[in-house]
Amino acid sequence: MNIPMLLQRPHQHFLKGLLRTPFRHYRFIFHPSPHLGSGVLCAQLLSSPGLHWAKWMLPSNGLTRKLCLQTTLEEHTEGLSDKEQRLVDKLYAGLIQGQRACLAEAITLVESTHSRKKELAQVLLQKVLAHNREQEKLNKGKPLAFRVGLSGPPGAGKSTFIEYFGKMLTERGHKLSVLAVDPSSCTSGGSLLGDKTRMTELSRDMNAYIRPSPTRGTLGGVTRTTNEAILLCEGGGYDVILVETVGVGQSEFAVTDMVDMFILLLPPAGGDELQGIKRGIVEMADLVAITKSDGDLIVPARRIQAEYVSALKLLRRRSGVWRPKVIRISARSGEGITEMWDKMKEFQEVMLVSGELAAKRQKQQKVWMWNLIQENVIEHFRTHPAVREQIPLLEKRVLSGALSPGLAADLLLKAFKSRH
Numbered sequence: 086m087n088i089p090m091l092l093q094r095p096h097q098h099f100l101k102g103l104l105r106t107p108f109r110h111y112r113f114i115f116h117p118s119p120h121l122g123s124g125v126l127c128a129q130l131l132s133s134p135g136l137h138w139a140k141w142m143l144p145s146n147g148l149t150r151k152l153c154l155q156t157t158l159e160e161h162t163e164g165l166s167d168k169e170q171r172l173v174d175k176l177y178a179g180l181i182q183g184q185r186a187c188l189a190e191a192i193t194l195v196e197s198t199h200s201r202k203k204e205l206a207q208v209l210l211q212k213v214l215a216h217n218r219e220q221e222k223l224n225k226g227k228p229l230a231f232r233v234g235l236s237g238p239p240g241a242g243k244s245t246f247i248e249y250f251g252k253m254l255t256e257r258g259h260k261l262s263v264l265a266v267d268p269s270s271c272t273s274g275g276s277l278l279g280d281k282t283r284m285t286e287l288s289r290d291m292n293a294y295i296r297p298s299p300t301r302g303t304l305g306g307v308t309r310t311t312n313e314a315i316l317l318c319e320g321g322g323y324d325v326i327l328v329e330t331v332g333v334g335q336s337e338f339a340v341t342d343m344v345d346m347f348i349l350l351l352p353p354a355g356g357d358e359l360q361g362i363k364r365g366i367v368e369m370a371d372l373v374a375i376t377k378s379d380g381d382l383i384v385p386a387r388r389i390q391a392e393y394v395s396a397l398k399l400l401r402r403r404s405g406v407w408r409p410k411v412i413r414i415s416a417r418s419g420e421g422i423t424e425m426w427d428k429m430k431e432f433q434e435v436m437l438v439s440g441e442l443a444a445k446r447q448k449q450q451k452v453w454m455w456n457l458i459q460e461n462v463i464e465h466f467r468t469h470p471a472v473r474e475q476i477p478l479l480e481k482r483v484l485s486g487a488l489s490p491g492l493a494a495d496l497l498l499k500a501f502k503s504r505h
């Protein structure tokens with residue numbers, strides 16, 4: 086029996102029966118076919134209920150992984166109505182062809198809190214992910230996009246910089262996307278960042294895509310959707326992705342887990358004005374750029390630069406191949422911006438060649454997965470009936486000092502486990 090023959094028979098029972106026969110099963114899996122790639126083969130297998138069988142019978146090579154990945158996709162795809170399937174197909178096709186409207190709609194889908202839409206978003210993401218992997222292979226393993234985090238206190242000159250920098254990149258043939266992470270928008274309902282009016286010229290540029298921060302959800306939710314938006318932008322052919330955050334709160338720490346390079350923009354201001362900058366965040370920076378280094382501000386900009394050069398020397402090195410740099414730039418005169426881009430590319434190159442970039446991205450994937458698990462497990466725990474009914478009483482007893490927090494946590498965990 087050869088594979089093309091098998092695939093011509095879409096009958097699921099036929100496949101099921103075949104999977105129950107180990108001998109045939111092996112022949113089926115390994116039979117080389119000049120016409121069909123393993124992806125097609127897996128897809129056919131997946132339509133069979135004998136999937137679990139197939140999983141352990143496959144050798145532990147790339148095929149197994151592909152199969153597992155598609156299992157998840159299959160679970161999500163199950164029961165997709167024709168209309169939903171059409172929507173996913175339309176968004177996918179439009180997105181990979183570089184249509185901005187489809188990219189925007191796809192990001193809106195991943196930002197949705199509606200459970201069905203979230204499922205559709207996952208189906209779409211898996212397709213885009215598979216596409217990105219293929220493209221990466223064609224690109225000889227080089228990542229499709231350079232992911233850059235950009236942060237700085239309010240008024241540091243972020244939007245003025247992005248406008249200048251973005252135009253420079255698009256003129257050089259790059260496609261740039263700017264994604265904003267602004268947790269303040271979660272509470273205020275308004276978006277501080279990513280507001281298109283902040284970057285008027287860039288927002289009209291067809292090779293740039295600016296996405297304001299989602300205005301709903303927790304920081305965890307916003308970072309999840311930003312991570313997913315990065316993948317979608319990569320699928321859409323954007324080769325530079327800037328993730329912008331405002332330098333307050335936890336968002337920049339979250340962003341450092343999403344990007345290849347983290348850049349901190351600091352204004353040439355005194356210590357007081359930089360109070361809002363969390364010390365830890367300076368330690369995360371791969372590049373510190375002192376902004377507004379023009380006119381009367383050149384002198385204070387030089388001073389701040391010297392201060393940060395000394396401060397960074399004291400920090401523990403995070404990379405074996407890169408030492409954080411401190412530079413001065415001006416988005417008004419354009420000074421230092423070309424050099425900044427050169428430094429960024431140098432960073433990307435040394436990280437890529439040394440293998441640190443791949444290791445960093447792998448680690449980020451794991452962090453991302455565990456963050457999602459953490460968020461969902463806590464939600465699951467809180468809403469579990471046995472736990473939910475005990476929380477008010479136990480919290481009250483902890484507050485009054487009648488019960489130690491440790492014991493209260495143990496009791497709740499016990500209740501959770503006992504009815505699980």
Ligand SMILES: Nc1nc2c(ncn2[C@@H]2O[C@H](COP(=O)(O)OP(=O)(O)OP(=O)(O)O)[C@@H](O)[C@H]2O)c(=O)[nH]1
Nearest residue numbers: 238239240241242243244245246377379415416417
């Ligand atoms: N002299 C000078 N002024 C600048 C430069 N870049 C920005 N500014 C000014 O600094 C102020 C703040 O710039 P923005 O780009 O809005 O700063 P931001 O960091 O995006 O601010 P938020 O939107 O509050 O986060 C504006 O008045 C700009 O005109 C620069 O390179 N040189």
